[in-house]
Amino acid sequence: xxxxxxxxxxxxxxxxxxxxxxxxxxxxxxxxxxxxxxxxxxxxxxxxxxxxxxxxxxxxxxxxxxxxxxxxxxxxxxxxxxxxxxxxxxxxxxxxxxxxxxxxxxxxxxxxxxxxxxxxxxxxxxxxxxxxxxxxxxxxxxxxxxxxxxxxxxxxxxxxxxxxxxxxxxxxxxxxxxxxxxxxxxxxxxxxxxxxxxxxxxxxxxxxxxxxxxxxxxxxxxxxxxxxxxxxxxxxxxxxxxxxxxxxxxxxxxxxxxxxxxxxxxxxxxxxxxxxxxxxxxxxxxxxxxxxxxxxxxxxxxxxxxxxxxxxxxxxxxxxxxxxxxxxxxxxxxxxxxxxxxxxxxxxxxxxxxxxxxxxxxxxxxxxxxxxxxxxxxxxxxxxxxxxxxxxxxxxxxxxxxxxxxxxxxxxxxxxxxxxxxxxxxxxxxxxxxxxxxxxxxxxxxxxxxxxxxxxxxxxxxxxxxxxxxxxxxxxxxxxxxxxxxxxxxx
Numbered sequence: 385x386x387x388x389x390x391x392x393x394x395x396x397x398x399x400x401x402x403x404x405x406x407x408x409x410x411x412x413x414x415x416x417x418x419x420x421x422x423x424x425x426x427x428x429x430x431x432x433x434x435x436x437x438x439x440x441x442x443x444x445x446x447x448x449x450x451x452x453x454x455x456x457x458x459x460x461x462x463x464x465x466x467x468x469x470x471x472x473x474x475x476x477x478x479x480x481x482x483x484x485x486x487x488x489x490x491x492x493x494x495x496x497x498x499x500x501x502x503x504x505x506x507x508x509x510x511x512x513x514x515x516x517x518x519x520x521x522x523x524x525x526x527x528x529x530x531x532x533x534x535x536x537x538x539x540x541x542x543x544x545x546x547x548x549x550x551x552x553x554x555x556x557x558x559x560x561x562x563x564x565x566x567x568x569x570x571x572x573x574x575x576x577x578x579x580x581x582x583x584x585x586x587x588x589x590x591x592x593x594x595x596x597x598x599x600x601x602x603x604x605x606x607x608x609x610x611x612x613x614x615x616x617x618x619x620x621x622x623x624x625x626x627x628x629x630x631x632x633x634x635x636x637x638x639x640x641x642x643x644x645x646x647x648x649x650x651x652x653x654x655x656x657x658x659x660x661x662x663x664x665x666x667x668x669x670x671x672x673x674x675x676x677x678x679x680x681x682x683x684x685x686x687x688x689x690x691x692x693x694x695x696x697x698x699x700x701x702x703x704x705x706x707x708x709x710x711x712x713x714x715x716x717x718x719x720x721x722x723x724x725x726x727x728x729x730x731x732x733x734x735x736x737x738x739x740x741x742x743x744x745x746x747x748x749x750x751x752x753x754x755x756x757x758x759x760x761x762x763x764x765x766x767x768x769x770x771x772x773x774x775x776x777x778x779x780x781x782x783x784x785x786x787x788x789x790x791x792x793x794x795x796x797x798x799x800x801x802x803x804x805x806x807x808x809x810x811x812x813x814x815x816x817x818x819x820x821x822x823x824x825x826x827x828x829x830x831x832x833x834x835x836x837x838x839x840x841x842x843x844x845x846x847x848x849x850x851x852x853x854x855x856x857x858x859x860x861x862x863x864x865x866x867x868x869x870x871x872x873x874x875x
Contacts, residue, residue: 390595392608398432407439412514420445425469427451433498434575437473443547445520450576457484464489519547526578526676537732553582565591570617572600574858578676602626606638613642621653622860654786655692675750678726694761701725721754722747772801793821798854802871813845823850
């Protein structure tokens, strides 16, 4: 039987037959107490049971709600309660947060464990068989990562189609990146995020094999590509930086010749980082830009070399750049990005937020600022909420982050706006130092000078703080609102 899924570190596998049988049995259990469109919350670490739970919900016509298992118990309970989930699936490893969530989610009908029974959680493998069901396609209900505030549930319409219909994600995977039956797709990210879950299950839907790891380790990922002859892998820029910072001898140790496409997304990639990845892997580094709500643009290596920094052309209807009054801006001018012709969605229980993201013409805004060139290629500036306004001038902190990331003394960095009595805001860099480096006023000045060599002075930090870590999601996205809140409170 062909392998459908691999958990790389443990070397455990799940065949297509095993996945089909287990998911079908659990789908019947879920539908014995639920109706089409009901919600199932999935609180699991990266493990093979994640695919069984997801496919069980997907083939039951249910909405499945993947939950970030790094959240605190009250944050998890908020999502389960807010989503109106009727069933919670979890594991013994996450027992503490699972039991808290179950106790604080009054709408739950059932709690299932993919391991043994504990507390209110019944081992789903011990449940008696349930009667057959009509298998219909379900849909995910992702919650936004909460990089700018409380997570919001993204509610898409049910397809109302029999199981087995290739969805939009699968069509994009085929058309943009050539993923199919012979593909081996590696996802080093957590499965509760949209791209890792949609692309791993999409690969399985297309007949390929998905490989996951419990967490990201740069050298382990290279070893995994070699061991499983991975053909497609998807990364975020933070992964690229960590791999590039491996000693060259370590990177050269592994055979990556099976890799046909190295995809990256989720956050803007510093151009120098991408160029170094192209120099290392060759012209197989491809990028896409999109959001859980909709929109999709992508760019291959050749196009990117001709237009460094672009995220490509929209593949899902026209892209528009609008000012704050809703007027369309000419090429080269930065404004809010809108996608036309996106699938209908709403933010669950958040009509005002829905209206903020969908304009009167029905165009959807992912919340990013950017511009298009004369040929229609899209470029990102920054998240709209991250923009710094200093003395009436708009500053996009991503520019300084792109520069400072490449300094050898920097392991990680976030650039934010902090209060300034004269200018309203000023630019601050919050830096995590590379191993062996020590914080000092001299090093802070070096970093400021390094930035000013490559950017206009007003875009560069007026101050530098050294910290042990900056808050990031496991996807690599910065949780800037936490830093901004910290500095505004201290001010």
